Amino acid sequence: MSHYIDTFPGRKIKLNGVSHLYFGGTSYLGLQTDDDFQNLFINNINKYGTNYGASRKSNIRLRVFDEAESYLANLVGSEGCITLSSGYLAGQFLAQALNTKQHHFFYAPNTHSALYQTIKKPYTTFAALNIAIHEHLASSKTTPIVFLDSIDFSGCNYPNFEALKVLPLEDVILVVDDSHGLGIVGENGGGVYSILSKLKIKELIVCGSLGKGFGVQAGAIFGTGERIHSLTETSFYGGASPATPAAMATLVEADIIYDIKRKRLQRNIDHFSRHLKKRKTFHFMKGHPAYTFSDVQLTEYLEANRIIVTSFPYPDESAPLMSRIVLSAAHKKKDIEHVLHCINILP
Structure with missing residues (x-):
């Protein structure tokens, strides 16, 4: 009801x-109704305004975006980070950017719709996913990309990711939606990036919402410096409005x-x-x-x-x-x- x-x-x-x-x-974290957090956000709205509709590629640029992305990368443990206006947009951005002839998409059980770019269904089990990836590697030169949610609410992935470990990760680009982990789990709320980076993965990319754990309307993508730089060079990134700078400033100051x-x-x-x-x-x-x-x-x-x-x-x-x-x-x-x-x- x-x-x-x-x-x-x-x-x-x-x-x-x-x-x-x-x-x-x-x-x-109950931040949206917390007086101290609200006052911090209101002060930053007074400084940065309620919205910022310009491109991140504009000739006039606000330093607070770079400061927030550096803060997040250090917290998560990644080489680089970019922020966007929502976690869903971050997932769609990644799925679109990776949807090339060099890649083949696979979806783990319970993968969130934010990561779907093609009309596909997730595999119902990791065993079936494992078989499909091995068959693909034996018959194709394209790189498999596996999408999954870190927190899938079944307990299948976080905290141990035992099912994930059966996959041939050394041959896989792994894209993880950590919307329900960022700000909550991991050391100082850094999410699952540092946990997964210990596995022998060909490439790890993590994305997610900053609204659930950090209380601000924004999304983020974490990965290697090279990957993050390549994403910033796309028209998708340059054409989209960023998260509000007041939210980014609050993120940095609310530690x-x-x-x-x-x-x-x-x-x-x-x-x-x-x-x-x-x-x-x-x-x-x-x-x-x-x-x-x-x-x-x-x-x-x-x-x-x-x-x-x-x-x-x-x-x-x-x-x-x-x-x-x-x-x-x-x-x-x-x-x-x-x-x-x-x-x-x-x-």
Whole structure:
């Protein structure tokens, strides 16, 4: 059931005049309703304006973009980084740029639609994907490109990427959407780049949204210096408007806030995981705040107890129902205790 609201859904949400706890969405660090973060963003809007519609190739250039990209590259552990106006655009940019005669696309299970450029279906298993890649390498000189989501909510990839390791990675360009990992998992919220860079991959490219973990409307791509430079030379990059400079400045200046919020989120995750009795009801990953489930009745039961969770077909109406409890740094201990009580007393 869809609910229409008129304010940002923080730790609480009001439906038909009745207050509910909100355990959904992707505001993992609860930044969008945080006073300190908002004040920082507002100060940067006063400095940089509400929007910047010029090309990054313009003769007038704002330093803050380069500063933000250097900050992100250092955080993630990549040689280079470019930012765009959204994570979805970053994925589409990569898929378009890599869609050449020299490459052949493969999609791992549960790959997000942001990475699709051609009409293809993802492989249902990594075993089937592995066979297909080996057959391709034996019959073609084109380089296989494997697209996947780092956080696919099944626990198949992050944190250990065991299924991925069976692939012939030394012959593969790996493109990873880390939208649900950036700012949240990895050292200091650096995501999965440093984890995957330890594998023997022909080339690693990571992209994703900065909205979920960093609270700003923007996307980013991480990779080798050569790859990033080649992307900046395209008409796609030169023709697109960038993320707002106020968002980029806030990203660089909110380091202390991010650190505090990540620690608070981890405490919430630890508490929920430690006291959750019906663990087999959920799919979840260590250190990540999303707990996926398939029981429609659980969603209805939680709503009856004034708890709203994420539950809708994603990414379109023909897709399976996606239901999950999402913790955030904004949640208080009493909020989590209430959800735990409601779940743990079920037969």
